[in-house]
Amino acid sequence: MITQLTASGFTAVPYFETSLLMQEHPKGITFSTKRPNVIVGPNGAGKSALLKTLALQTLSYQTGESAFDDNYTRGLDSDDYWHQAGYRWSRDFRYLNGLEVATDGAPALYYQPGHIPGHDNSIAASMMCGYFDEARAYGTLIKDKSSGQRSQALLEKLKALLSGDKPTLSYQYVNWHGGTQPLAVDRLRDASDCTLRAEVLKKRYGNVAAGAVPVVLMDEPEQSLDAKAEALLWRQIADADMSRLQVIVATHSLYPMMHPEHFHLIEAVPGYVAEVQSLLS
Numbered sequence: 001m002i003t004q005l006t007a008s009g010f011t012a013v014p015y016f017e018t019s020l021l022m023q024e025h026p027k028g029i030t031f032s033t034k035r036p037n038v039i040v041g042p043n044g045a046g047k048s049a050l051l052k053t054l055a056l057q058t059l060s061y062q063t064g065e066s067a068f069d070d071n072y073t074r075g076l077d078s079d080d081y082w083h084q085a086g087y088r089w090s091r092d093f094r095y096l097n098g099l100e101v102a103t104d105g106a107p108a109l110y111y112q113p114g115h116i117p118g119h120d121n122s123i124a125a126s127m128m129c130g131y132f133d134e135a136r137a138y139g140t141l142i143k144d145k146s147s148g149q150r151s152q153a154l155l156e157k158l159k160a161l162l163s164g165d166k167p168t169l170s171y172q173y174v175n176w177h178g179g180t181q182p183l184a185v186d187r188l189r190d191a192s193d194c195t196l197r198a199e200v201l202k203k204r205y206g207n208v209a210a211g212a213v214p215v216v217l218m219d220e221p222e223q224s225l226d227a228k229a230e231a232l233l234w235r236q237i238a239d240a241d242m243s244r245l246q247v248i249v250a251t252h253s254l255y256p257m258m259h260p261e262h263f264h265l266i267e268a269v270p271g272y273v274a275e276v277q278s279l280l281s
C-alpha cells in the first residue's frame, strides 16, 4: 500500500512535479487504504504522470507487474531514473531521487490501455528488446479482437484480483541480468554503474514484508469499454476488499463522480467534481 507521495527536485518524470495536480497539492498526495483512490481532473493535469511515477516506484512500469528489469538500470531511459549523489565518480546511486513515497513496499500491477511490454511501439520491437515471452503473450491475448475486447482481455487479470484472486507478494524477474542475491563486497569495488544500480534495487525491493498490501494502478481503464462493461468494472472496484488490495485509478469516467460515497476522490484541481456534477444535474 501507498499512503503518501511528495516530490521535490524529482526529475525522472520531468513534467510531473510541475503538473497542475502537484501544484495544487504542494504538501503531496494522500492515498486512502479504506476506499479505492480515484484521481479526476482536466486533460493534461498530471494524472498519467502520477500513475507513471507510481509505476516506476513499484517497478511495474515496464511490463505491468512489479519486476526486476534491466530497463530500470541500463535501458535507454534509465539515466533519467537515477541520481549519482556527490561527485562524478561517487558510488552512491539513488533511484527516483526527489520522490518520497510512504509505502509498505508491496508490489503493484499497472494497467494502461495499449501498453506493450517495455513501452515499445510494436509487439515485434518489444520481442526484440528483451520481452519475447511477454510480448508474445500480449499478442496472443489481443489477436483478432476489437479495441474493447482487447481492453477486456488485458483487464482480466486485474479484475480477477479485484474479485478475490490471491495477489503475489514478490517482485518478478523479467529481462533481468542483475542476479537475485546481493553481490559480494569484494566484487562491488570494481562493479559498473549499472551493477551498482541493480544492487540498490535488489536491496530496496528484494524482501517484501508478509503483511504488505499490493496495489492496483490503472490509467483510464474505462477506455474502449462498453457502458455495461465500464459499470461492471467500477462495481468490482468499489466492492474489492481494500484490506488485501489497494486501488489507485486515474479516470474520465463519470461513474465515481456519480457515486462519490464509494471512492476516495482526488481532484487534480479543487472543485472539479462539483463542477462536473452540476453539469450533469
Ligand SMILES: Nc1ncnc2c1ncn2[C@@H]1O[C@H](COP(=O)(O)OP(=O)(O)OP(=O)(O)O)[C@@H](O)[C@H]1O
Pocket (backbone or CB within 6 Å): 015, 016, 019, 041, 042, 043, 044, 045, 046, 047, 048, 049, 050
Ligand atoms: N512525454 C511527455 N513529455 C513532456 N511533457 C509531457 C509528456 N506527457 C505529458 N506531458 C505534459 O505533462 C502534463 C501532464 O500530462 P499527463 O499526461 O499526466 O496529463 P493527464 O492528466 O493524464 O491528461 P489526460 O486526461 O489527457 O490523460 C501535460 O501538461 C502534458 O502536456
Ligand SMILES: [Mg+2]
Pocket (backbone or CB within 6 Å): 047, 048, 049, 219
Ligand atoms: Mg492521462
